[in-house]
Amino acid sequence: MVRKxxxxxxxAMLVMALVATACGGKSTxxxxxxxxxxxxxxxxxxxTFSESQIVAEMFxxxxxxxxxxxxxxLSLGQRAVLQPAMPGTIQVAPEYVGSLLxxxxxxxxxxxxxxxxxDNALLAPKGLTVLDxxxxxxxxxxxxxxxxxxxxxxxxxxxxxxxASKLTLGGPPECNTNPVCLPGLKSVYGITGLKFQPIxxxxxxxxxxxxxxxxxxxxxxxxxxxxxxxxxxxxxDDKNLQPADNITAEVSTALLIAxxxxxxxxxxxxxKLTTANIVPLNAAVDIDHKDxxxxxxxxxxxxxxL
Amino acid sequence: xxxxxxxxxxxADGAHWVGAGGILQRLGEHAEMFALAMLIALIVALPxxxxxxxxxxxxxxxxxxxxxxxxxxxxAVLYFAYRLLLRTRPFAFWxxxxxLVFLAVPPLLTNTxxxxxxxxxxxxxxxxxxxxxxxxxxxxxxxPLASSLMLDTTRTVAVQVAATVGFGAxxxxxxxxxxxxxxxxxxxxxxxxxxxxxxxxxxxxxDLAFGLAGRxxxxxxxxx
Numbered sequence: 001m002v003r004k005x006x007x008x009x010x011x012a013m014l015v016m017a018l019v020a021t022a023c024g025g026k027s028t029x030x031x032x033x034x035x036x037x038x039x040x041x042x043x044x045x046x047x048t049f050s051e052s053q054i055v056a057e058m059f060x061x062x063x064x065x066x067x068x069x070x071x072x073x074l075s076l077g078q079r080a081v082l083q084p085a086m087p088g089t090i091q092v093a094p095e096y097v098g099s100l101l102x103x104x105x106x107x108x109x110x111x112x113x114x115x116x117x118x119d120n121a122l123l124a125p126k127g128l129t130v131l132d133x134x135x136x137x138x139x140x141x142x143x144x145x146x147x148x149x150x151x152x153x154x155x156x157x158x159x160x161x162x163x164a165s166k167l168t169l170g171g172p173p174e175c176n177t178n179p180v181c182l183p184g185l186k187s188v189y190g191i192t193g194l195k196f197q198p199i200x201x202x203x204x205x206x207x208x209x210x211x212x213x214x215x216x217x218x219x220x221x222x223x224x225x226x227x228x229x230x231x232x233x234x235x236x237d238d239k240n241l242q243p244a245d246n247i248t249a250e251v252s253t254a255l256l257i258a259x260x261x262x263x264x265x266x267x268x269x270x271x272k273l274t275t276a277n278i279v280p281l282n283a284a285v286d287i288d289h290k291d292x293x294x295x296x297x298x299x300x301x302x303x304x305x306l
Numbered sequence: 307x308x309x310x311x312x313x314x315x316x317x318a319d320g321a322h323w324v325g326a327g328g329i330l331q332r333l334g335e336h337a338e339m340f341a342l343a344m345l346i347a348l349i350v351a352l353p354x355x356x357x358x359x360x361x362x363x364x365x366x367x368x369x370x371x372x373x374x375x376x377x378x379x380x381x382a383v384l385y386f387a388y389r390l391l392l393r394t395r396p397f398a399f400w401x402x403x404x405x406l407v408f409l410a411v412p413p414l415l416t417n418t419x420x421x422x423x424x425x426x427x428x429x430x431x432x433x434x435x436x437x438x439x440x441x442x443x444x445x446x447x448x449x450p451l452a453s454s455l456m457l458d459t460t461r462t463v464a465v466q467v468a469a470t471v472g473f474g475a476x477x478x479x480x481x482x483x484x485x486x487x488x489x490x491x492x493x494x495x496x497x498x499x500x501x502x503x504x505x506x507x508x509x510x511x512x513d514l515a516f517g518l519a520g521r522x523x524x525x526x527x528x529x530x
Contacts, residue, residue, distance in 0.1 A: 080490050103493065170478075174491035176327075197397050198488065199478050205388075209478075212392040 041069040042255065042262075045082050045090035048075045049203060050285040050292060051138060051223060051278060055094035055247060055269070057296035062265045062305055063092070074292070078172070079103055087127050087252030092266065095250040097133050098243030099140075102180055108243035112137070115244060129253045131263065133246035134270035136278045140180060140242050141222040142169075143232040148216050156236035158189055160217070165193035170206050170215030173198040181219060184241045204286060207232075223275065225283030247273055272303045313499025322500070327484070329504065336481040336508060339471050343403055344464055347410035352456075355418025359452070360444045368419035375412020380470055383408045388477050402474030402481075409470055410463050417459035421452035454520075461516035468509040472501075482508060 042063055046056030053074045064070045073090055076082045082093055083103070097115040098108055104122040109115055112133045119130045144154055152163045160167065175181035175196060185191040197215050199206045207226045210218040217235075220227060227234060249266040256263050281299060284290045300306040316322060323329040358364035387401035394400045425448045433447045472483025485501025488494070 078491060080493055172491060173488045176488065177492040177494070197478055198475075198484075208389070208392055209397070214392060214395065214397050 039067040039069065040255070040259065041071065042092060043071045043073055043090045045073040045076055045085060045093040047078050047082050048200075049221070051221065051247075051282050052094050053292040054278075054281050054285060054296050054299075055273070056092075057293045058269045058300055058305075059092050059094065059249060059266055061293075061296060061300055062269055063262070065306060066261060066265055068259075068262075086250065087254065091252040091255045092262075093250050095130060095248050096138060096245040097130065097248050098180075098245035100130070100250070101243065102178060108180065110240055110244050112244040112246040116248065123250070124253075127253045129251050129256055131249045131251065131267055131270060133244075133248040134273040136223070136247045136273040136275050137244055138221050138223040138247060138275070138278065139237075139245040141220050141224075141227070142217055142235045142237075143210070143220050143227055144217050144235065145210060146231055146233055149233040154233065154235060156238040157185070157191075157241070158238050159235070160185075160194070161189060161191050164191045167216040168195040168197050168214075169217045169219065170197045170199045170209050171219030172200065175219060180242055188239050188241045223278050223282055225279055225286055228279070229283070229287060247278070268305055269300070272299075272305065309495055309499055312496035313503055316496035316500035317503060322497075329482075329485075332480055332482050332484055333504070333508070335479075336471050336483075336505075339399075339402060339406070339474065339479075339481055340464075340468050340508075340512070343406035343410060343467050343471070344460075346403070347407050347414055347463070347467075348460070350407070351411045351414035352418055355415045356422055356444060356449065359419040359422025360440070360448055362423045365419070365423070368416050371412045372416035373412075375409070375416075378408060380405050380409050380473060384473060384477060396479070398474055398477040398479035401477060402471070402479045405473070406467050406470060410467050413463050414459060418452070418456055421455035421459075422448050424455075425451045457516070457520045461513065461520065464516050465509050465513045468512040469505055472505050 044056050044060040044063065046052040056072070056074055060070045060072050073085075076085065076090075079099070082090065086093060097112050097119055101108055101115050101119050101122075104119065106115075106118045106122055116130055116133055123130060142157055142160075144152075148154065152167075153159065154163075169175070169182070171181060172178075175198065177183065182194070182196060185194065194217075197209070199209055199215075204226060206215075206218045206220060207224075207230065209215045210232070211230070218232075220232075222234070226232075247270070249270060251262065251266065277299075281295050284295045285292050297306065317329075325331075355368065358368055384401055384405040387404045388398060391400045391404075422444075429451075430443060430447065433443050438447070471481050472486060474481055475483030475487040482501055482504045485497050485504065489496070489498030489501060
């Protein structure tokens, strides 16, 4: 009983101490910048897979360094969770110019710049802006194991046509209706009869299912490090079904207007990203199980952004 | 309310009911998974609950089973089973079944124990006094007296399982949850709402069916 009471009193003191620290912290923040107008709060969001989280961490860290009060809302499931929260709850998030365009029902292309222009036209009524895309292109890739590739003689996507009825494709649930997934395989490649197994997008779960033989073909993200690690064969998109899917930043237009430095900060991050340098970052999180925040910080530091 | 009406309109479209991935197929999968999970859970939970209830020992097991059952999130069980059973087919079928059995067994076990051990000890003693054997005491006295509470529990658990079957779709299994997961992923909100309505109706039908079954005289009659 005595011990219990002591526990509660300790707990109460701890809470009070925390409150005191929190209040103290607040007063020092306001006190430190008396002359300049205080920077607003910004919430950075991302979807669940590692790459999105790493890039979101980079955005969050450069904004924090510039004095913004940043809140992070990472791993928000998929695009369908993230997008409705913007720009109201979330003001900054990494996006992919092509997939974003497909979700906005625009016309895809292999040119990231024209896709960005279309994205911006379609996003303008929602109060959102997409920045100029980075050089890092993370497109959808159809991959098979080496064994499957040898067995069915597969090197490019069009090789699937004669053997499609024997194979199961695993991919995100929206593949059934996504124009760059099953409908595209049908209309562009004439591939029919492929069985479909919905799994999580760009997640290791899809690769696990491929290894286990539950699926024969997996739709993965081309920058997923597991492709190289497992030695999967990426089927060449010989009829150019996949749009350019360069990483960019989707930002609240109101924030961009009110705080011009936000654009400079985010564009600074995007200018450093390439298809080649994002793969090892993904590997650090997916394979070496490092923290996305640490990986982002190391990248920003070595590129002189922090 | 607009989105609800759109969900109803989605349901009213006959094209959504037939064919591969149609409502009828998903309903069949949902019902099959539900029935299998309930059957296995009852086969596991009832005999154990009856025996420990009759012995009036093992309360520790029964009560802790309920505790563990409440504490184990179905989602975690599903994820764990998914990783362990990736090679099994149909895809994500066994993980979903296992997660549902884990959901259903603890309350069934605990309440069967409570129902049987709650039978008036004087009555049980009297039965022994007139020469009933242990098996007779359990089957002809305790089971009939406990059946009412056991049926109520089964009904509650059944509704819970019926609604939770939809979870399997997150991991790639079928059932009515498919419409929620796919509708959400492809921004097809009428489909999402339609799927939610279907699952709710399915659960209500299950509730009603168990409610009616509980009124059957054969299941309520106390035969001593």
